[in-house]
Amino acid sequence: MTRYIYEFGPRSTDGDASMKNLLGGKGANLAEMARLGLPVPPGFTISTECCNDYFERGGCFPDPLESEVMTALARIEAQMGMRFGDPEAPLLVSCRSGARSSMPGMMETILNVGLCSKTIPGLAARTGNEWFVYDAYRRLIMMYSDVVMEKAEQVVPEDGMGIRLNLEMMMNNLKNDKGYEHDTDISVQDMRALCDRFKKKISEYLNKEFPDDPREQLMGAIGAVFKSWNGKRAVSYRRIEHIPDAWGTAVNVQAMVFGNMGNTSATGVAFTRDPATGKNHFFGEWLVNAQGEDVVAGIRTPNPLNKETKNMQNRHLPSLEEAMPELYAQLYDIRNKLESHYRDMQDIEFTIQEGTLYMLQCRVGKRTATAALNMAMDMFEEGLIDETTMICRLNPKSLDEMLHPIVDPVEEKIAVQVAEGLPAGPGGAWGKIVFTAEDAVQMAKTGENVILVREETNPEDIEGMRAAAAILTARGGMTSHAALVARGWGKCCIVGAGAMKIHARNRQLQVGTRTFKQGDILTLNGTRGIVYEGRLKMKDALENPKFQKFMEIADRHRTMGVRTNADTPEDAATALKFGAQGIGLFRTEHMFYGADSDRPLFLLRKMILSKSTEERQTALDELFPFVKQEIKNTLAVMDNLPVTLRLLDPPLHEFVPQTEATQGEIAKALGIDLEEVIKRSQMLKESNPMIGHRGVRLGITFPEVTRMQVMAIFSAAAELIGDGKHPRPEIMVPVTCNEKELSFTKKIVDVCYRDVLETHNLERIPYLFGTMIEIPRAALIADKMAEDAQFFSFGTNDLTQMTFGFSRDDIGSFMNDYIDHAILDSDPFETLDQEAVGSLIEIAVERGRQTRPDIKLGICGEHGGDPDSVAFCHRAGLTYVSCSPYRVPIARLAAAQAAIQENG
Numbered sequence: 045m046t047r048y049i050y051e052f053g054p055r056s057t058d059g060d061a062s063m064k065n066l067l068g069g070k071g072a073n074l075a076e077m078a079r080l081g082l083p084v085p086p087g088f089t090i091s092t093e094c095c096n097d098y099f100e101r102g103g104c105f106p107d108p109l110e111s112e113v114m115t116a117l118a119r120i121e122a123q124m125g126m127r128f129g130d131p132e133a134p135l136l137v138s139c140r141s142g143a144r145s146s147m148p149g150m151m152e153t154i155l156n157v158g159l160c161s162k163t164i165p166g167l168a169a170r171t172g173n174e175w176f177v178y179d180a181y182r183r184l185i186m187m188y189s190d191v192v193m194e195k196a197e198q199v200v201p202e203d204g205m206g207i208r209l210n211l212e213m214m215m216n217n218l219k220n221d222k223g224y225e226h227d228t229d230i231s232v233q234d235m236r237a238l239c240d241r242f243k244k245k246i247s248e249y250l251n252k253e254f255p256d257d258p259r260e261q262l263m264g265a266i267g268a269v270f271k272s273w274n275g276k277r278a279v280s281y282r283r284i285e286h287i288p289d290a291w292g293t294a295v296n297v298q299a300m301v302f303g304n305m306g307n308t309s310a311t312g313v314a315f316t317r318d319p320a321t322g323k324n325h326f327f328g329e330w331l332v333n334a335q336g337e338d339v340v341a342g343i344r345t346p347n348p349l350n351k352e353t354k355n356m357q358n359r360h361l362p363s364l365e366e367a368m369p370e371l372y373a374q375l376y377d378i379r380n381k382l383e384s385h386y387r388d389m390q391d392i393e394f395t396i397q398e399g400t401l402y403m404l405q406c407r408v409g410k411r412t413a414t415a416a417l418n419m420a421m422d423m424f425e426e427g428l429i430d431e432t433t434m435i436c437r438l439n440p441k442s443l444d445e446m447l448h449p450i451v452d453p454v455e456e457k458i459a460v461q462v463a464e465g466l467p468a469g470p471g472g473a474w475g476k477i478v479f480t481a482e483d484a485v486q487m488a489k490t491g492e493n494v495i496l497v498r499e500e501t502n503p504e505d506i507e508g509m510r511a512a513a514a515i516l517t518a519r520g521g522m523t524s525h526a527a528l529v530a531r532g533w534g535k536c537c538i539v540g541a542g543a544m545k546i547h548a549r550n551r552q553l554q555v556g557t558r559t560f561k562q563g564d565i566l567t568l569n570g571t572r573g574i575v576y577e578g579r580l581k582m583k584d585a586l587e588n589p590k591f592q593k594f595m596e597i598a599d600r601h602r603t604m605g606v607r608t609n610a611d612t613p614e615d616a617a618t619a620l621k622f623g624a625q626g627i628g629l630f631r632t633e634h635m636f637y638g639a640d641s642d643r644p645l646f647l648l649r650k651m652i653l654s655k656s657t658e659e660r661q662t663a664l665d666e667l668f669p670f671v672k673q674e675i676k677n678t679l680a681v682m683d684n685l686p687v688t689l690r691l692l693d694p695p696l697h698e699f700v701p702q703t704e705a706t707q708g709e710i711a712k713a714l715g716i717d718l719e720e721v722i723k724r725s726q727m728l729k730e731s732n733p734m735i736g737h738r739g740v741r742l743g744i745t746f747p748e749v750t751r752m753q754v755m756a757i758f759s760a761a762a763e764l765i766g767d768g769k770h771p772r773p774e775i776m777v778p779v780t781c782n783e784k785e786l787s788f789t790k791k792i793v794d795v796c797y798r799d800v801l802e803t804h805n806l807e808r809i810p811y812l813f814g815t816m817i818e819i820p821r822a823a824l825i826a827d828k829m830a831e832d833a834q835f836f837s838f839g840t841n842d843l844t845q846m847t848f849g850f851s852r853d854d855i856g857s858f859m860n861d862y863i864d865h866a867i868l869d870s871d872p873f874e875t876l877d878q879e880a881v882g883s884l885i886e887i888a889v890e891r892g893r894q895t896r897p898d899i900k901l902g903i904c905g906e907h908g909g910d911p912d913s914v915a916f917c918h919r920a921g922l923t924y925v926s927c928s929p930y931r932v933p934i935a936r937l938a939a940a941q942a943a944i945q946e947n948g
């Protein structure tokens with residue numbers, strides 16, 4: 045029989061930190077903390093397997109569950125000396141969700157389960173604190189009605205607000221009417237009356253009574269936590285984070301401890317090191333006389349944990365270090381224990397009940413990329429972790445954030461400051477302000493840079509937060525929802541900019557006498573927490589010596605090369621700075637787009653529209669010096685390093701002249717009339733240009749086109765050799781599917797090679813001849829392709845397109861549906877499809893090596909900069925990956941980590 049329940053607590057603990065898949069992260073770590081002897085209130089975890097069984101049975105508990113829950117509960121009762129539902133000594137529990145990996149705020153937790161008319165008087169008598177009991181009760185009512193009675197039942201509120209907001213409004217009205225500033229000011233009588241009115245409201249609003257039976261409350265809560273796994277927010281979060289639906293959530297049922305029992309009680313959240321900077325100091329926030337969520341929800345400005353945590357928003361408030369020094373010392377001790385045990389920064393939740401400290405959660409803390417870098421290097425120096433662990437601590441994807449722009453300090457000096465808040469997510473960003481998540485999503489879709497401005501964020505804002513370039517809130521501390529989420533994503537974010545008054549309804553933001561409307565532009569410096577008017581310039585954050593050193597160490601572990609895709613000398617130079625070891629893809633077409641492209645483009649058009657070989661040859665002769673010069677410039681920058689030059693692969697229809705003026709010019713140049721130009725242009729139209737007359741096929745029809753390019757490559761190299769340089773060109777033939785295409789092309793190359801050697805009086809020019817593998821057929825006959833090809837470069841963009849039969853240019857209309865329906869886990873153009881495209885690569889590698897054991901193998905699609913794909917390339921035995929210049933560091937780190945992982 046499947047075991048569903050695992051206990052944890054001071055007396056006996058079944059699980060441990062390694063059991064995250066079964067117990068969820070929260071449950072596994074609660075068990076681990078209990079094992080370490082830390083003060084964890086006793087409880088038990090219902091496994092993720094049970095969650096899956098629950099869904100399999102169409103939302104019914106597996107048969108033995110309820111009785112097993114009651115048995116486990118009895119063991120908590122015995123330890124606590126209290127009984128669930130007992131009128132004199134009632135035990136209350138929390139019912140907490142917890143998936144394998146943390147999904148902050150995505151799923152549900154219900155506190156104070158077990159309070160009812162039978163248990164309230166007993167708890168009040170026992171604690172002598174009636175206020176506390178009713179505060180706990182009203183929280184239970186609010187959470188329970190929202191999570192269990194409304195969301196889990198999929199009730200769609202008619203007023204669009206939902207029960208929770210209705211109840212919150214009732215509470216706010218009460219506070220306003222009676223002039224209560226904080227929740228804690230509400231009198232016992234009022235709190236009690238409020239609970240009654242809450243229940244009445246629920247009965248009217250949801251047509252159901254709030255359950256007064258503890259056991260019904262508990263089983264209802266457990267089911268609702270399971271259901272929250274399939275709630276709208278949780279599902280959309282999983283899509284963004286690529287978390288499989290099949291993981292399920294665990295449920296933790298745990299004896300309640302109370303931070304809201306008066307002034308010797310408190311609750312808090314802390315990080316064992318600073319999650320924004322990585323500094324080695326204890327960092328956190330707490331509130332006196334409060335329960336669980338209060339700190340995170342930004343209900344009151346939380347107090348700083350200690351000196352190090354004081355900032356402009358909270359420095360007037362007492363720290364835990366000052367207010368409760370003994371408890372702080374105890375917590376500090378736990379902090380050290382946790383760090384040396386987990387050897388990583390932990391994010392913890394604690395509660396103090398009348399002077400006794402309890403630990404309620406720990407997990408590896410989210411951090412900014414900069415913090416991750418600093419912590420990893422510090423912990424290595426402290427001897428806490430070894431070198432390979434250090435290298436694996438930095439998520440390659442997060443480098444993006446570190447290499448990404450900061451506000452230009454020169455412009456910042458003279459910029460107009462609008463407001464100041466807490467620096468919750470680093471880096472800089474500018475954008476048009478919007479006030480709702482929906483607007484953020486809408487505007488971002490049209491390509492706008494937006495900043496999402498909110499009073500505070502909540503999990504419902506998640507998609508808007510994702511779409512925004514930055515997030516700005518008026519309320520909340522460093523551990524607020526906005527801060528946690530932004531840090532997780534490495535997004536620029538400022539929270540708690542209290543001077544801002546936000547009128548979301550009329551889409552306005554007011555600071556002092558100034559008003560900003562939707563669409564106005566602001567710039568955020570998320571590293572300092574300052575908001576500026578208008579758009580400021582951004583700057584690269586590359587020159588970080590610590591980062592350079594880290595990458596140097598990582599490079600020592602890497603076995604695969606990293607090159608770049610670059611079409612210009614400028615890109616090539618940038619990539620060198622980022623550590624590229626050559627070019628994996630140089631596209632000649634580029635010279636027909638960007639700056640100074642008028643003349644070459646004109647000549648290319650002339651060539652394309654030529655009818656006879658003579659006409660074409662004239663155009664090619666004129667084009668030759670341009671092509672040669674472009675290639676020479678880039679080869680010069682990449683001196684001594686390999687440069688893969690792809691032969692022309694132009695989508696012809698894109699280059700055909702469209703306007704009458706350009707058509708006229710060509711007509712004149714070719715000595716034909718306008719009609720004829722238009723006619724020839726029309727003949728070039730193809731129904732499927734993507735699989736039309738392109739790549740090697742062009743050179744089969746017009747060998748002189750290949751000849752011109754190869755001559756340009758060898759001549760450029762020869763001239764550079766003459767200048768004492770060491771060019772290493774690699775000629776790459778695109779869009780091949782047949783070995784004879786290669787032998788055909790190779791003959792042209794051989795003739796050109798001898799020609800250039802003779803002209804320049806050289807003995808040899810080092811070069812390689814090879815092909816892209818981007819058509820499945822080519823992969824399957826790689827053994828034949830390798831007869832002439834000295835290297836393969838996997839063009840995984842086209843290889844993906846042709847393997848899936850998905851047009852790269854048209855996936856926009858259906859890819860989201862594929863992701864939403866979980867038909868695909870991710871967009872195969874972003875993350876390499878290892879199953880099929882990967883198989884083709886593996887087959888090509890194996891067959892290619894049969895013919896040519898020392899064949900060089902690379903990848904030049906977008907995937908070359910995606911960490912998972914890089915790891916795959918390492919495993920597949922590729923020689924190098926190639927990616928855009930800014931992704932070079934990401935690929936370097938991902939390749940180092942792949943090598944480390946391979947060695948165990």
Ligand code: ADP
Nearest residue numbers: 138140141149153298299300301336337393404
């Ligand atoms: P989340 O995953 O959203 O953080 P949690 O399950 O951690 O949800 O619970 C929400 C809040 O309630 C946290 O602040 C937590 O510390 C608090 N909490 C949960 N269980 C208990 C308990 N048994 N006693 C006191 N506080 C609790």
Ligand code: MG
Nearest residue numbers: 149151152153
């Ligand atoms: Mg929560």
Ligand code: MG
Nearest residue numbers: 070393404405
């Ligand atoms: Mg928590």
